[in-house]
Amino acid sequence: VCIAILMDEVVAYDVHLPVLGESYVIKFPYDNPYKSQRSLMTKVIEAILTEQYALLESPTGTGKTLSLLCSALAWQKQQIRQQNRDDEEEAQEKQNRVGQTRMSEFTKNRIELEYEDDELSFSLGSDPLQYEPQSTNQSLANLSLPSNSTTFKDSNNTKKNNQPSKIFFLSRTHDQLGQAVKELKKTVYRPKIAVLASRDHYCIHPEVQSTPSAQKTQKCLQMCDTGACSYYKKKGDLAKNKSWFDFKGENKVLDVEELKILGVEVGACPYYASRSRASSADADLIFAPYNYLLEPETLSNLNINLDNSIIIIDEAHNIETVCRDAASFDTDFDSLQDIIVALAESGERYSDFKTFFEHLYKILRDESKNLYNINATNYNNNNNNNANRNPSYNSKNSFNLRGVDLAGRMREKKIDEKVWENVMSDLKSIQSDYKDLRKRKNSGEKASSNDFTSSEDKEDEGISYPLKGPKLQTLGKVLTRFSYLIENPESFLVQFITETTGLPTKVTIPCLNPAISFKLLASKARTIILSSGTLSPIKSFASELGTPFPHTVTL
Numbered sequence: 001v002c003i004a005i006l007m008d009e010v011v012a013y014d015v016h017l018p019v020l021g022e023s024y025v026i027k028f029p030y031d032n033p034y035k036s037q038r039s040l041m042t043k044v045i046e047a048i049l050t051e052q053y054a055l056l057e058s059p060t061g062t063g064k065t066l067s068l069l070c071s072a073l074a075w076q077k078q079q080i081r082q083q084n085r086d087d088e089e090e091a092q093e094k095q096n097r098v099g100q101t102r103m104s105e106f107t108k109n110r111i112e113l114e115y116e117d118d119e120l121s122f123s124l125g126s127d128p129l130q131y132e133p134q135s136t137n138q139s140l141a142n143l144s145l146p147s148n149s150t151t152f153k154d155s156n157n158t159k160k161n162n163q164p165s166k167i168f169f170l171s172r173t174h175d176q177l178g179q180a181v182k183e184l185k186k187t188v189y190r191p192k193i194a195v196l197a198s199r200d201h202y203c204i205h206p207e208v209q210s211t212p213s214a215q216k217t218q219k220c221l222q223m224c225d226t227g228a229c230s231y232y233k234k235k236g237d238l239a240k241n242k243s244w245f246d247f248k249g250e251n252k253v254l255d256v257e258e259l260k261i262l263g264v265e266v267g268a269c270p271y272y273a274s275r276s277r278a279s280s281a282d283a284d285l286i287f288a289p290y291n292y293l294l295e296p297e298t299l300s301n302l303n304i305n306l307d308n309s310i311i312i313i314d315e316a317h318n319i320e321t322v323c324r325d326a327a328s329f330d331t332d333f334d335s336l337q338d339i340i341v342a343l344a345e346s347g348e349r350y351s352d353f354k355t356f357f358e359h360l361y362k363i364l365r366d367e368s369k370n371l372y373n374i375n376a377t378n379y380n381n382n383n384n385n386n387a388n389r390n391p392s393y394n395s396k397n398s399f400n401l402r403g404v405d406l407a408g409r410m411r412e413k414k415i416d417e418k419v420w421e422n423v424m425s426d427l428k429s430i431q432s433d434y435k436d437l438r439k440r441k442n443s444g445e446k447a448s449s450n451d452f453t454s455s456e457d458k459e460d461e462g463i464s465y466p467l468k469g470p471k472l473q474t475l476g477k478v479l480t481r482f483s484y485l486i487e488n489p490e491s492f493l494v495q496f497i498t499e500t501t502g503l504p505t506k507v508t509i510p511c512l513n514p515a516i517s518f519k520l521l522a523s524k525a526r527t528i529i530l531s532s533g534t535l536s537p538i539k540s541f542a543s544e545l546g547t548p549f550p551h552t553v554t555l
Helices: 035-050 064-109 136-142 152-158 174-185 213-225 235-239 256-266 270-279 296-302 316-326 333-345 347-380 403-412 417-442 470-487 515-522 538-545
Strands: 004-007 010-019 022-028 054-057 113-116 119-122 167-171 193-195 285-289 310-313 329-332 392-395 398-402 493-497 506-509 527-532 551-554
Touching: 010 035, 022 035, 022 064, 035 054, 035 064, 035 527, 035 551, 054 538, 064 167, 064 174, 064 310, 064 527, 167 174, 174 193, 174 256, 174 285, 193 270, 235 256, 235 270, 256 270, 270 296, 296 470, 316 515, 316 527, 316 538, 329 333, 329 470, 333 347, 333 470, 333 506, 347 398, 347 403, 347 417, 347 493, 398 403, 403 470, 403 493, 417 470, 470 506, 515 538
Parallel strands: 054 527, 054 551, 167 285, 167 310, 193 285, 310 527
Antiparallel strands: 004 010, 010 022, 113 119, 329 506, 392 398, 398 493, 493 506
16 A cells, blocks of 8 residues: 655655565655565565665666665664654653652651650751741752662663664765765655765865865865864854754755855865764764775774664675775885884884884885795796795785785784784774874864974974874774784785885785675674675675675565
8 A cells, every 4th residue: 555645845655565574664755666676675674673684686777776775764764763752651661760769758758757745746856836848849859869779870871772773875986875865865754864975075175175186185184283274163063054954844965065065155164064974873874985884994083883783885796896905905114114213203102012013014024025035036047836835926026925924924923813902902092192182283272291293293284293194094004904814814915016126115915805894894783785786696795795694685
């Protein structure tokens, strides 16, 4: 049965779908969804209800994106309504319990009546005529609860987090996300949304816009840190602007270009406003390129909580490549040496961390030299008999070492999983120091004597911290990838590369297993739904990602 509902200029029809023995209502913009759309929406609801994963293969032009959005948002809306009812009932129940407890104490302790020789006397003073009873509200406020009672605040601390699930709609490109936002506008669903995009798409500052893409991030951060960007200062004004809502107070669906125009009108940064809204507790639906959630550094910078979330990855046919790239990394020995120098300039605070990083650098440098000498000899002698030995001979300019062998070298130096746990903990402290310093810098606080300084920073208008910017990013990426390698050495390869002649100058750490990144995402989400026009063969696709997908559709 389909019932038409008209909201402004958007028409919606109630589409009833049987799912796991229950009837679910989806508000759909068309009165007669395709059979393929019904199948997709049913599987989405099933996957969410069972907290499992789904692979949905549906050709282009079958209304796939619209089906994914409507079904997930219908379930979320029902969950929010149910959560609100539960919260109201729980609050009322607690209020009744507290009121009964307090009234019982009030009745018991308020006044003691003593009968002496058939005369009534009050125990609250020598002269009963001077007694003035307090108001009931004052009495209740002054009474203390029994020690075993529970206040609202205490209850919230012990209660399991039952916040409604956020929905993340991910796709490969910004254009694809823009199309998904257009599909959302066809529906009656109006969640609070955020559309994440790069500075290239969002930045409205003329000076940053004219900066080459490769340097745009650093230019933006520098201007924000020094207070030179007026748009950044007013980012909060944009997040609260009434243009986010229609005349009825409902959320508007704004795409990247619309938010950018609004940013110009308000004089506030749409890039940081969208990030702020995405990380807020009440954001319902977040659109983003899927590398934003798969790359650990990007996810950490966004400060987004993925717990119990619903993650929909559209156009997911190349998700395996993206997952491998997210766990891979390349750098050069000069950059690693720069990090060691910066750690030295930090003084005694990170001396142990510096010592560890020097050991790691030495292991990489020694292995690159050994491989270079072995392969140079083989190459010069034109001896190909050793070409397939490990360490492997690749070419005169590239030398490969298996992740298993590098992990073995590290363990020989007493660098094992336990050491890496401590290292990653120290890394978080370093990153936290930098973030705290940036916050104080942006708030106008002066640097303290405990802050880090270096000759380079004294000439820079940015933050006074040796590991700022690219150095800190490189440090985080290198250590995170090596922590993956230590845990899963068979899934990695280490390549040492020399561009011309002489010793290798670059280090590349390619990940061979897409499951490394995907499992990190899957460990936090309630459910993950992968959709594309081409996911076949389904079984091998699921096997590559190392995760079971009980719910599948192939159309």
